[in-house]
Amino acid sequence: MARTVRFHEHGGPEVLRLEDVEVGEPGPGELLIRVDAIGLNRAEVLFRGGHYIEQVRRFPARLGTEAAGVVEAVGAQVTGFRIGQPVSVVPAFSMNDYGVYAERAIVPAAAVVHRPEGLDAVAGAAVWMPYLTAYGALVEVGGMRAGDTVVLTAASSSVGLAALQIARRVGAVPLATTRTGAKKDALLEAGAAEVIVTDEENLVDRVLDLTGGRGAEFVFDAVAGPGVVDLAKVVAPDGTLFLYGALSGETTPYPGFELGMPAMNMRTYTVTRELTAHPERLRRAEAFVSSGLRTGAFRPVVDRTFPLDEIAEAHRYMQAGAQVGKIVVTVDH
Structure with a gap:
């Protein structure tokens, strides 16, 4: 048995329950993982509430x-895997089939990567979704x-911060946007070439200037909605507006x-698909991210951890949207 987070109906964080669940043995193509840390993602909030691109x-x-x-x-x-080996699980499956909010979890081996030496469990749960998403699209x-410019919305999110570092690694120029000035200094410190505070500045004029x-x-957008009209105005000829959220x-x-x-590409992007x-593609991405971790070019940012x-409190914190970087849940054994 393993303590496992489940929910029996759609709703807010209060529907999450920690229950003892039989784990079983891994089948063909699967691994059993002792989970030490869990990376939270917006997709789980949406799935819990019944608003995700995939329904329960x-x-x-x-x-x-x-x-x-x-x-x-x-x-x-x-x-390629052995008992006792440190690993990370990456988003490569449906939550209707597997789930890692647990003390122990069975997962597809195809969704598991080797954890680089020196990367602890918290960092190992914070790195892959953000960096794979940003790398895959951009x-x-x-x-x-090198020399390209990329505009990043929701730049203080874990994906936004990863995109900043990836842009810097390839020699591109990352321009971060944020609604208020509260996160401006943090984004500049994280590597943004410039930060555009959209409540105070005109996004289109500032980017064009x-x-x-x-x-x-490139524009890498996590927000979508009516704001894509202004974002489209700043896409260079033959450039791409990615919608990933x-x-x-x-x-x-x-x-x-x-x-x-205009001569503009506008497309959605989903890392799991x-x-x-x-x-x-995953092999190339793993090599790219692991290389950046080894050289110090990539440093996953963890905002806060929860046991x-x-x-439920971790989900409430994520929904509040005040974090800069990744929210990670730790598992004691």
């Missing part, structure tokens, strides 16, 4: 796609290069016709 198929339901721990058992047909799909009128080759909760228009049909589900017993 059955109750009680589980949560979690990102964790760090140690291999406890290896299923048939699994190679580098793997977008081909971001900073790029000499050219615009940004929908924090606004509002309908997202297609601004191409309203803006006179476009990167972690493809072994070769597993306080999982």
